[in-house]
Amino acid sequence: MPVTSRIAIIGTGNVGATAAYALMLRGIVSEIVLIDRSAEHAAAEATDIADANAIARPGRIWAGDYSDVRDAAILVITAGATPKDGEPRTSVAGRSAVIVRDCVGQAMHAGFNGVVVVASNPADAMTQVAQAESGLPAERVIGTGTLLDSNRFRKRIADRLGIAPGAVAAQVLGEHGDSEVMAYSTVRIGGMDLDAYLAGQEFDRAAVAHDVMRAGYTIGHGKGFTSYGVATAIVRICEAIHRDERVVLPVSTLLTGQYGINGIYLSLPCLIGATGIQRILTPELTPAETDALLASADVLRRTLQQTEEDADV
Incomplete structure (x- = not known):
């Protein structure tokens, strides 16, 4: 398993960007890489967080691609479909599964071999989808759950x-x-x-x-x-x-x-x-x-x- 102090986050929407910011404030790792289907959005979020990090703790925060996942010890997946107001999380399971499979597939192809943390909706089903797609042992694919x-x-x-x-x-x-x-x-x-x-x-x-x-x-x-x-x-x-x-x-x-x-x-x-x-x-x-x-x-x-x-x- 990787020994680098790097966390990769796939999906830079509200949850992914907030998680990256919170990770920066906590100073848990020295490297945070953001990946999104919109490279422009990922770059904007990474720059904003990196600017805040200039007055916090030393660390590198950048927008990258799937090649950067290989050296990450932890991969966080927040990408997925978003339920509309009042909809149950399960209503977007089909759409989210397509996105999660694609993200995990690309990460594994890039050589990722760490621990996966899944927060995509609906979290339990998407964690199971991620584990099946990754082929990693179940203990290394964890959902945020309850x-x-x-x-x-x-x-x-x-x-x-x-x-x-x-x-x-x-x-x-x-x-x-x-x-x-x-x-x-x-x-x-x-x-x-x-x-x-x-x-x-x-x-x-x-x-x-x-x-x-x-x-x-x-x-x-x-x-x-x-x-x-x-x-x-x-x-x-x-x-x-x-x-x-x-x-x-x-x-x-x-x-x-x-x-x-x-x-x-x-x-x-x-x-x-x-x-x-x-x-x-x-x-x-x-x-x-x-x-x-x-x-x-x-x-x-x-x-x-x-x-x-x-x-x-």
């Missing part, structure tokens, strides 16, 4: 309880989408489960779950797109890989029998290090949460099947 959703879950729980989000541990599992599972059984505050912490205090679980699931739609309706949250999730995954942190994050990965689910990408807590996903964890869920996770897997299975059928048309 990392952002889990952060939203923690924050909204914290807001209602009047505590800091960092004091809350909580996981959203399954699809990054409408079938995602708010795993309340995983919520811990100071080692206490939620019911114990509440001590009889009212807490509307359904309202919080709805708010988390609809957050992307609400943001998209208000400003036309989402960017900061998912870009931050991308950066967090890249940081875990680059620094070999061996931290546990809820990301999308290929399941191989966990909870009886096989051959589908969805989010579970995963141990992440330099080589990608090193272990998939299986928290003890309630029967209702397990059923919801199985239902989410079915949604993703249908999405992937529809994507494959669209490709055959």
Whole structure:
């Protein structure tokens, strides 16, 4: 695998450009290369970020082409189709798959041999498409999955309880989408489960779950797109890989029998290090949460099947 401190980002739209800017601010790597079907747009974004970097940390940021991917340790894919206001992410699966296959195919042809992080919509299905196209081991093709959703879950729980989000541990599992599972059984505050912490205090679980699931739609309706949250999730995954942190994050990965689910990408807590996903964890869920996770897997299975059928048309 490459040993250079380079991250390549394919797709310089709102998410890709924001991720590049956040990576620059964090100073995680010394090289960031931006690639886009519009070389002019990639060059403009790279120049803008590089100008900002002049007063930040030393580093090289430039617009490149697929030949620059070969020496990257991490490849981030944000290119894909964008859902219209109110549309589910799965509505663009067919169009996104064409784009993702092309991007991954060109990257592999250029000699890329690192870890892939996929944020294209719909993230779970596109990560599975990317893995199949790349031929890389599944542990080296990671979707942003429900990392952002889990952060939203923690924050909204914290807001209602009047505590800091960092004091809350909580996981959203399954699809990054409408079938995602708010795993309340995983919520811990100071080692206490939620019911114990509440001590009889009212807490509307359904309202919080709805708010988390609809957050992307609400943001998209208000400003036309989402960017900061998912870009931050991308950066967090890249940081875990680059620094070999061996931290546990809820990301999308290929399941191989966990909870009886096989051959589908969805989010579970995963141990992440330099080589990608090193272990998939299986928290003890309630029967209702397990059923919801199985239902989410079915949604993703249908999405992937529809994507494959669209490709055959």
